Amino acid sequence: METGKNYLVGIYEDENTLVNAIKQVRQSGIKIHEVFTPYPIHGLEDVLGYRRSRLPIAAFLFGLTGTTLALTMMFYMMGIDWPMNIGGKNYTPLPTFIPVTFEMTVLLSAFGMVGTFFVVSNLKPYGKPKIFDIRSTDDKHVMAIDLANNYLSREEISSILNQSGASEVNTRNFD
């Protein structure tokens, strides 16, 4: 028995074969870990049965943080810490705060989204991305199946992958 995580990797030559294979593989009760393609394929998430990303919710919350932070900062600086008379206006003129608030909202929401995406996709610093087959960045479509997540044996899954049109089936092991 190998240590670490064991994956079966099916390689497909084109997107139609891949999409059909995904349907077939999922029908036979196999859980797919992840699919890698050289280019985006329309409708792939639906075939894989993915739920919609919750990134927009994260973006909204990050944006809200930016709004609050900017307003708190300016009200504290201009209203409490060091009030200044500018052009005879009151110390905390809300309209002049709006541009900064807007920028902070956009900044934090953008940074937050990129950061969240990096963490979720395992691209965080010192994170080790799992590369199942380097050719998925070139011309091959790659389907990875986590053996620990499936009750079928390695041989059974392997034969199903071959039947579904995979040009080769490899094993990958990550420590």
Next chain:
Amino acid sequence: MTDEKFEFTGDLKKKTIIFLIVGIVAVVLGIILINTGGHHGEEHAAEHAVEAAGHAEAGGDHGGHGAVWLTRVKANLWINNVFFAGLALIGVFFVAIQYVAQAGWSASIKRVAEPYGYWLPVAGGLMLILFFWAGHDIFHWTHDYLYNEFLEDGSPNPDYDPIIAGKTWYLSLPFFLGRMIVFFAVWFLMFLAIRKQSLLEDIHGGDQYWRKMVKLSAIFIVIFAVSSSMAAWDWVMSIDTHWFSTMFGWYVFASWWVAGLASITLLILFLKDRGYLKMVNSNHLHDMGKFIWAFSIFWTYIWFSQFLLIYYANIPEESVYFVERLTSDHYKPIFYVNLILNFVLPFLLLMTRDAKRHAIFLKLVCIIIIFGHWLDFYLMVTPGVMKENGGFGFLELGMLLVFASAFTYVLFTQLAKTPLVARNHPMMEESMHHHI
């Protein structure tokens, strides 16, 4: 693909006319309430208005202003006519944008936006008549006595206004009227040219009509860019003659555009509810929703850009515009309601994907936006025309109803004349499979 046609049934006609009559009744009721002086706040304002008008007459006002209620009727006619002229124009602009962008997704809904242009001649005719009948009440600069530095006997003219006199070249009557006529004529003719190609395409097919429409649309957009801005200065900004804002053309365009998008979406939803436009699905609605959401923010951006600079610089001749609106008990609440209706509510209600894909949310936001931007025009026009005597009641709402039903009647009549789907549109296939 079926050649489905919208049917403007007798039942629907009856309903539209009932709305029109309700509107007229509300207008009459509003006028009566103003003149009898009721128990509400707005009628108090009207009483003051009568006094103020009396003072003006006693002071020997040259303008010959009529009764306050009449001025209010004229102001309301002007607000609604400018607003609905804008909606009609936006219908044409929407179609033109789709062609210039060579958009495929909108092929199935562009027929809905097309008939908007048929309101243009009605709006143009009404505007000319209104200008001759109500011009002196709405536009201060139309008074001749403002322009002569000296009276006939050689003494200085007390009413001479050097600022307005300096704008003579632009606000002279022939140039002003010429612009108005040329704008409406060019808009309508360009619209007819685009429409003609669209209908020819239905009969003959082939992509040469589509190519012609791309060219015509590009020309229209260039003309529209200049003329819509100038129209905004002429018909809205020149009411506050002394005041000016370089953002104003954009501001009015943004208001028209987002209201127009909302009304097109509302019409699509209405048609879908009646069983038409089966190929339009939640993906198309999602795109319309994105349009509305994004341009609500765009309007806010323009509105705020105008406000912030004037607020920050605080130069009296600029800030007077906002002082008039923010120091008045009557306009101040409307000023904030305007922002809530046109920014806060659409921003929060249409933010999520689900909201944009469900008819009920879209309908709600569309109605909010159309009313909100009508209110925006109310706020642009009324303080300049009525000063402190402005009111908001049955008269205003009734007039909106009158114009909305008349607009709908013309729109539906024209919508029923051609198939609802441009079946030979070269990108129809793409539109059918639109998926986001």
